[in-house]
Amino acid sequence: MNTTLGNTHLILLFTLALTLYACGGSDTQTDTTSDSATTSSGSDTDTDTDADADADNDSETQTDTTVVASDLFFFDDAVVESITTQSCTLSGGTQTTCYRITLAGEPAVDEIGPFCPPTITSDASQGGIWFDGSGEVYDIDGEFISNLDQLYGDGWQLYDLSTGEVNITDTQEACEAAARPNVDPAYQNYCVQCDLDYYGGGVSETVLLPVTPVPLSNPSYVNANMGVSLNGVILAAQAPVDAILSNYTIAAFDDCGGHINPFDGYHYHAATGCSTGVDQEDGHANQIGYALDGYSIYAMLDTSGFEETDLDECRGHTDDARGYHYHVASPGENTFIGCFHGEQGEWLGSE
Numbered sequence: 001m002n003t004t005l006g007n008t009h010l011i012l013l014f015t016l017a018l019t020l021y022a023c024g025g026s027d028t029q030t031d032t033t034s035d036s037a038t039t040s041s042g043s044d045t046d047t048d049t050d051a052d053a054d055a056d057n058d059s060e061t062q063t064d065t066t067v068v069a070s071d072l073f074f075f076d077d078a079v080v081e082s083i084t085t086q087s088c089t090l091s092g093g094t095q096t097t098c099y100r101i102t103l104a105g106e107p108a109v110d111e112i113g114p115f116c117p118p119t120i121t122s123d124a125s126q127g128g129i130w131f132d133g134s135g136e137v138y139d140i141d142g143e144f145i146s147n148l149d150q151l152y153g154d155g156w157q158l159y160d161l162s163t164g165e166v167n168i169t170d171t172q173e174a175c176e177a178a179a180r181p182n183v184d185p186a187y188q189n190y191c192v193q194c195d196l197d198y199y200g201g202g203v204s205e206t207v208l209l210p211v212t213p214v215p216l217s218n219p220s221y222v223n224a225n226m227g228v229s230l231n232g233v234i235l236a237a238q239a240p241v242d243a244i245l246s247n248y249t250i251a252a253f254d255d256c257g258g259h260i261n262p263f264d265g266y267h268y269h270a271a272t273g274c275s276t277g278v279d280q281e282d283g284h285a286n287q288i289g290y291a292l293d294g295y296s297i298y299a300m301l302d303t304s305g306f307e308e309t310d311l312d313e314c315r316g317h318t319d320d321a322r323g324y325h326y327h328v329a330s331p332g333e334n335t336f337i338g339c340f341h342g343e344q345g346e347w348l349g350s351e
């Protein structure tokens, strides 16, 4: 499924060798080593409060916020500006300090796509994956497209009977008519995919994560985007698979578990092994990202292939090395965590 893991680890090792700090920098140079060094000493005064992300690439002299060294780790180019801190109010009303993180809008590592296979004879390498929350992960190859009625019942006809070509939303208009809960009936029986080029190459969103997580007395179940991955991609809320399927559409995910919509751009609905980094010295699972409540999220399995046995309903537990943290669900479950253990930060959207 994923052939880029080797590269991911190479990049990771390279990154770790150079810098211990998260740093996207506010410029676009590919080597952010010097940024990291200067950021930690406080001499980098890039700020970001009011500039739009695109225009900010070469802007060096704004004021207001203080750039701080961050304990967060992201892959190079996962965030488009320096990570700063600001005061914030969490979901439970706690006033505290949050990291302000602006995601680049496209993955720093791993390619996007493919999503929909072109024909009913296409093999698995020409399409992505699909899951409906049942736990099963399907390769979207031509055979999957041809047999949808066996999986989901009558009414499925996602391809041209005479040519075998798959019905694919291959324009911005078609994507936007289909990649929404109330699918335009004209695009029922389509494999839905969108292109980041429709959205300037990516939707750059800003999120506030508490620097010090604040645990809740009762975990909260919120249908919000759950966090961010180390390569800068949103760990999204559950995909609305029932609405998708009831409209006879397949909103195809790529092999990394991501797809594109007009609102969040490219985002993940599953952790399939992409964006995995930060080897843990004790054989614990690798980190994949951060949850909206500020706790870290790790892969489902440890480096020996075992799942933790003491996870709570949020899929979290506590150990001495990491404190409280989550382990993601399996890809077919259509979620990353079970609930939020702490008060959530805030998605500020694209600014």
Ligand SMILES: [Zn+2]
Pocket: 236, 239, 259, 261, 267, 269
């Ligand atoms: Zn989605």
Ligand SMILES: [Zn+2]
Pocket: 284, 298, 308, 317, 319, 325, 326, 327
């Ligand atoms: Zn753990």
